[in-house]
Amino acid sequence: MAFEEEQKVFDSFVREKGLKHSGQRKDILLTFLKTEKHLTVDELYTLVKKKNPSIGIATVYRTLKLLCGCGLSSELRFGDGPVRYEHFYRHEHHDHLVCVKCGNFIEVMDAEIEKLQERLAKKEDFTLQGHKLLMYGVCRKCKG
Amino acid sequence: MAFEEEQKVFDSFVREKGLKHSGQRKDILLTFLKTEKHLTVDELYTLVKKKNPSIGIATVYRTLKLLCGCGLSSELRFGDGPVRYEHFYRHEHHDHLVCVKCGNFIEVMDAEIEKLQERLAKKEDFTLQGHKLLMYGVCRKCKG
DNA sequence: GGTTATAATGATAACAATTATCAATATCAA
DNA sequence: TTGATATTGATAATTGTTATCATTATAACC
Numbered sequence: 001m002a003f004e005e006e007q008k009v010f011d012s013f014v015r016e017k018g019l020k021h022s023g024q025r026k027d028i029l030l031t032f033l034k035t036e037k038h039l040t041v042d043e044l045y046t047l048v049k050k051k052n053p054s055i056g057i058a059t060v061y062r063t064l065k066l067l068c069g070c071g072l073s074s075e076l077r078f079g080d081g082p083v084r085y086e087h088f089y090r091h092e093h094h095d096h097l098v099c100v101k102c103g104n105f106i107e108v109m110d111a112e113i114e115k116l117q118e119r120l121a122k123k124e125d126f127t128l129q130g131h132k133l134l135m136y137g138v139c140r141k142c143k144g
Numbered sequence: 145m146a147f148e149e150e151q152k153v154f155d156s157f158v159r160e161k162g163l164k165h166s167g168q169r170k171d172i173l174l175t176f177l178k179t180e181k182h183l184t185v186d187e188l189y190t191l192v193k194k195k196n197p198s199i200g201i202a203t204v205y206r207t208l209k210l211l212c213g214c215g216l217s218s219e220l221r222f223g224d225g226p227v228r229y230e231h232f233y234r235h236e237h238h239d240h241l242v243c244v245k246c247g248n249f250i251e252v253m254d255a256e257i258e259k260l261q262e263r264l265a266k267k268e269d270f271t272l273q274g275h276k277l278l279m280y281g282v283c284r285k286c287k288g
Numbered sequence: 289g290g291t292t293a294t295a296a297t298g299a300t301a302a303c304a305a306t307t308a309t310c311a312a313t314a315t316c317a318a
Numbered sequence: 319t320t321g322a323t324a325t326t327g328a329t330a331a332t333t334g335t336t337a338t339c340a341t342t343a344t345a346a347c348c
Binding site: 224 | 294295296297298299300306
Binding site: 110 | 221223239250252254257260261264265272278279280281282284287
């Protein structure tokens with residue numbers, strides 16, 4: 001079984017919080033991990049149902065909250081519509097370039113921007129924990 | 145009457161789109177302009193009702209969409225909860241440092257970050273139109 | 289000014305995403 | 319094995335927002 005590290009992260013989170021394990025949570029976690037996409041709850045729900053048809057959507061909501069809590073996932077909000085969940089554990093931090101025409105996005109990363117943010121935060125005496133940078137524009141394809 | 149410039153911006157938007165003027169829109173626009181806060185629809189609705197008690201909340205939703213369309217306002221989404229609307233016209237572009245404990249935020253600006261974003265976008269052949277940068281952390285007060 | 293086409297309004301139904309509730313079940317420490 | 323309690327799935331409730339629609343207001347034209 002793959003994803004031992006991620007499972008360990010989840011395990012210690014569960015232990016630390018006095019929660020319990022369950023087959024549903026394991027199914028959801030593994031399905032999430034092997035799908036390298038920015039999934040919505042509904043999309044993940046559909047995928048997990050193939051493995052475990054009796055699962056309820058509320059459990060998917062609940063489990064994704066836990067995955068965010070232990071650093072395995074992170075919420076992403078592009079404008080309106082449902083929240084998307086991206087992989088977070090051992091993924092280089094990246095930002096998103098979103099096309100306003102076709103809705104597609106590109107992940108980009110830039111160490112300098114990260115540094116500048118730290119500087120800004122320090123100036124205001126903030127202890128930075130994370131950030132979300134969304135850049136909107138028109139992608140190459142849509143510029144035609 | 146103040147805010148002549150902003151009213152002119154709105155006027156030409158209305159003309160250009162073949163829309164019409166209305167007292168409600170004027171009340172909403174002026175109340176929005178004189179309240180230098182990141183208002184939710186509901187907050188603005190409450191304020192406008194003091195001037196015009198018969199106004200409906202749907203009109204506030206609709207008018208804020210228009211204000212965003214003509215560049216007088218801009219949507220802001222801090223995590224969940226309702227969208228907030230900030231002033232946009234002739235306001236230097238700024239980003240937000242949001243405290244994860246108390247929910248307060250500070251506006252910050254940094255010309256260099258803007259430049260770096262342009263660079264990133266160019267690399268991907270994106271025509272950048274705007275961006276939203278939210279930085280999360282703990283503010284001075286909450287670090288106590 | 290009066291007419292007329294059409295945009296705007298307010299009330300509220302509908303909708304989408306999410307959270308809360310709750311009875312039944314599963315987990316796990318002792 | 320047992321008992322305390324966390325989890326589950328179904329679904330009701332909630333929240334924020336948009337759509338609908340009959341009525342009213344606006345503004346271009348005469």
